[in-house]
Amino acid sequence: MPDVSLAALAAQVFTGLVLGMIYVLLAIGLSLxxxxxxxxxxxxxxxYMLGAYVGFTLLRFTGSFATALVLAxxxxxxxxxxxxxxxxxxxxxxRPDDPLLLTFGLSLVVVETxxxxxxxxGLTLDPxxxxxxxxxxxxxxxxxYRLFVIAVTALVLVGLWLFLEKTNVGLVxxxxxxxxxxxRALGFDVGRIWFLVFGIGAGLAGLAGILAGPMRGAYAxxxxxxxxxxxxxxxxxxxxxxxGAVVSGxxxxxxxxxxxxxxxxxxxxxxxxxxxxxxxxxxSGLFGEAGLLE
Amino acid sequence: MHRRTxxxxxxxxxxxxxxxxxxxxxxxxxxxxxxxxxxxxxxxxLAKDMQQGAVLGVDELNAxxxxxxxxxxxxxxxxxxKPQVGAQRTQELIEKEQCQFIVGGLAAHVxxxxxxxxxxxxxxxxxxxxxxxxxxxxxxxxITFHEALNPTITSRTVGKWIIENLGKRWWIVYADYAWGxxxxxxxxxxxxxxxxxVLGSTPYPLGSAEFSAHLPKIQAAKPEVLVSVxxxxxxxxxxxxxxxFGMRSQMKIAQPLLWISYLKEGGPxxxxxxxxxxxxxxxxQDTIPTARKFVExxxxxxxxxxxxxxxxxxxxxxEVARGAELAKSTDADKVADALRKNPQYDHFKGKQWxxxxxxxxxxxxxxxxxxxxxxxxxxxxxxxxxxxVPANEELDRTCxxxxxx
Numbered sequence: 119m120p121d122v123s124l125a126a127l128a129a130q131v132f133t134g135l136v137l138g139m140i141y142v143l144l145a146i147g148l149s150l151x152x153x154x155x156x157x158x159x160x161x162x163x164x165x166y167m168l169g170a171y172v173g174f175t176l177l178r179f180t181g182s183f184a185t186a187l188v189l190a191x192x193x194x195x196x197x198x199x200x201x202x203x204x205x206x207x208x209x210x211x212x213r214p215d216d217p218l219l220l221t222f223g224l225s226l227v228v229v230e231t232x233x234x235x236x237x238x239x240g241l242t243l244d245p246x247x248x249x250x251x252x253x254x255x256x257x258x259x260x261x262x263y264r265l266f267v268i269a270v271t272a273l274v275l276v277g278l279w280l281f282l283e284k285t286n287v288g289l290v291x292x293x294x295x296x297x298x299x300x301x302r303a304l305g306f307d308v309g310r311i312w313f314l315v316f317g318i319g320a321g322l323a324g325l326a327g328i329l330a331g332p333m334r335g336a337y338a339x340x341x342x343x344x345x346x347x348x349x350x351x352x353x354x355x356x357x358x359x360x361x362g363a364v365v366s367g368x369x370x371x372x373x374x375x376x377x378x379x380x381x382x383x384x385x386x387x388x389x390x391x392x393x394x395x396x397x398x399x400x401x402s403g404l405f406g407e408a409g410l411l412e
Numbered sequence: 413m414h415r416r417t418x419x420x421x422x423x424x425x426x427x428x429x430x431x432x433x434x435x436x437x438x439x440x441x442x443x444x445x446x447x448x449x450x451x452x453x454x455x456x457x458l459a460k461d462m463q464q465g466a467v468l469g470v471d472e473l474n475a476x477x478x479x480x481x482x483x484x485x486x487x488x489x490x491x492x493x494k495p496q497v498g499a500q501r502t503q504e505l506i507e508k509e510q511c512q513f514i515v516g517g518l519a520a521h522v523x524x525x526x527x528x529x530x531x532x533x534x535x536x537x538x539x540x541x542x543x544x545x546x547x548x549x550x551x552x553x554x555i556t557f558h559e560a561l562n563p564t565i566t567s568r569t570v571g572k573w574i575i576e577n578l579g580k581r582w583w584i585v586y587a588d589y590a591w592g593x594x595x596x597x598x599x600x601x602x603x604x605x606x607x608x609x610v611l612g613s614t615p616y617p618l619g620s621a622e623f624s625a626h627l628p629k630i631q632a633a634k635p636e637v638l639v640s641v642x643x644x645x646x647x648x649x650x651x652x653x654x655x656x657f658g659m660r661s662q663m664k665i666a667q668p669l670l671w672i673s674y675l676k677e678g679g680p681x682x683x684x685x686x687x688x689x690x691x692x693x694x695x696x697q698d699t700i701p702t703a704r705k706f707v708e709x710x711x712x713x714x715x716x717x718x719x720x721x722x723x724x725x726x727x728x729x730x731e732v733a734r735g736a737e738l739a740k741s742t743d744a745d746k747v748a749d750a751l752r753k754n755p756q757y758d759h760f761k762g763k764q765w766x767x768x769x770x771x772x773x774x775x776x777x778x779x780x781x782x783x784x785x786x787x788x789x790x791x792x793x794x795x796x797x798x799x800x801v802p803a804n805e806e807l808d809r810t811c812x813x814x815x816x817x
Contacts, residue, residue: 129631133624133625133627154447233452238456239645240645245656253654259631261657261658264624333652333653334649335649380556385617
């Protein structure tokens with residue numbers, strides 16, 4: 119049994135918070151896209167990877183991390199818009215596995231393309247000098263950059279919440295995820311909403327990628343495991359529920375972190391055990407509505 | 413298309429496709445060496461180094477007239493760091509590509525899968541990366557050779573050096589697969605034997621890029637030395653995260669192995685003052701004549717010095733050729749016998765030899781330390797050689813301990 123001091127546990131909670139923030143950014147996009155379009159976007163992990171690589175290239179050319187942090191998600195979001203318009207849109211109205219297969223294939227294409235452009239060997243990204251060291255939190259030293267990740271994610275989440283709750287477009291998005299047929303009957307162009315939402319989801323994945331880059335590096339396979347864990351986060355939170363994605367992302371981050379502390383060998387599977395338990399107790403997830411997939 | 417035309421075309425196509433196979437079967441075609449390597453994934457940088465090493469070996473052989481007067485070819489396949497893919501690629505290399513030899517493998521668990529295939533097909537296999545099992549029963553075979561160092565030798569050597577030079581209170585972080593587990597076991601054993609304390613050892617899944625959840629616990633335990641058994645790209649992620657938590661100033665960091673490919677990729681700041689074992693480092697060319705020749709060939713062809721693992725595959729390819737020339741055959745048993753009867757060789761690092769009981773290559777190794785920023789020499793002069801550990805059969809388990817009668 120490791121020494122369980124309060125300070126060590128507090129440090130563990132902080133590391134879990136950072137893990138959770140990355141899950142949340144990915145899960146929100148997945149959940150938005152699924153809730154609105156019933157598209158299971160398997161290319162989300164590849165978009166996350168692209169975020170890190172595009173960020174790396176921007177950082178190299180501009181020398182400014184801030185520019186990379188802003189532009190990389192925008193560029194990945196733009197790619198998301200293209201994907202929706204030209205690849206996914208022709209598949210609407212067909213069985214949900216068609217877009218699933220398409221996005222899965224797309225993820226393979228994107229990964230191979232990344233290998234062609236940036237090479238098979240991973241790249242390292244450095245956080246800006248100002249964020250490079252560790253801060254003394256009183257109970258532990260914690261990397262400044264990780265605190266920055268927590269802050270940026272929190273800001274983006276608040277912004278997203280304001281957008282969805284306080285703007286008209288947000289209102290239509292929320293309505294569309296409840297009942298797309300009714301929204302269309304009211305005269306809204308649901309296609310445009312889907313277009314926008316896919317772009318936002320892709321952009322958030324790109325943001326997760328560029329934020330994770332300085333911690334984990336950029337490599338072609340980086341989206342493979344995290345996409346599966348992010349799906350688990352979405353399922354645990356409830357398919358299509360944004361609040362669910364946030365809460366479940368943070369919970370899963372803590373569970374992974376604390377399991378690593380007490381029983382590192384279990385850290386890999388604990389995510390799936392959590393999912394199994396939640397599904398047994400609440401088949402539609404923590405905040406999900408039943409019947410979305412029917 | 414008429415049916416007759418179709419039949420004709422198909423027959424012609426079959427003849428063309430079948431022809432090289434016929435040629436090879438008659439022994440007139442090139443000698444082919446197959447290399448399964450993890451060309452994609454966290455070991456990609458090392459795999460590239462190994463590819464280059466093999467190409468240098470093959471070039472050198474062909475410049476001297478090949479093997480038994482036949483041209484030499486090397487074929488690379490991506491095993492994706494997965495045992496089942498490694499097995500499949502090896503099978504294809506043997507059956508479809510008609511390779512007479514298999515050299516390579518770069519992960520202890522994938523090696524086992526490759527070895528299963530070569531044993532089944534009776535093809536000589538020279539393994540070029542670390543594993544304790546490959547040269548021990550039940551995995552080994554009379555036609556399986558192990559060119560690389562292994563976890564027992566490396567961790568006994570580096571472990572002892574750490575105790576004597578850096579400190580006795582350790583925390584070990586290791587990748588949870590064959591190589592990592594074997595190193596962890598030997599490190600624990602060595603530490604205990606020499607009167608040290610292992611405060612904890614933490615496994616993590618191979619190929620992981622996120623270590624933060626492991627670090628606060630280690631920090632709180634305050635070890636003198638953090639022993640990092642984190643291969644491939646994991647190494648960079650691990651060291652970066654340890655540094656970002658401020659651990660670099662709180663403890664020393666040492667590794668059973670350092671790799672020049674990752675020193676280059678991670679940069680001097682990341683590896684400043686990190687200690688580790690290494691099987692070879694290009695600056696040894698100042699004292700070893702064969703190393704100089706090898707470095708020059710690599711500079712000429714690739715404009716960079718070879719790395720530690722590239723050296724293994726270079727040597728592996730040359731050993732296959734030496735064995736075939738001695739045996740005047742590419743037959744696995746005959747080549748294996750010839751190598752055991754003439755065990756000494758020196759392709760890049762001074763004298764090494766095959767131990768007869770387990771086909772294990774014994775060789776010198778070195779302890780190096782990362783040069784910090786401003787102290788590097790050129791693009792690749794990234795480490796200081798701290799100590800040399802001469803080849804010694806006693807550093808490995810004995811023939812009996814490895815199950816050889």
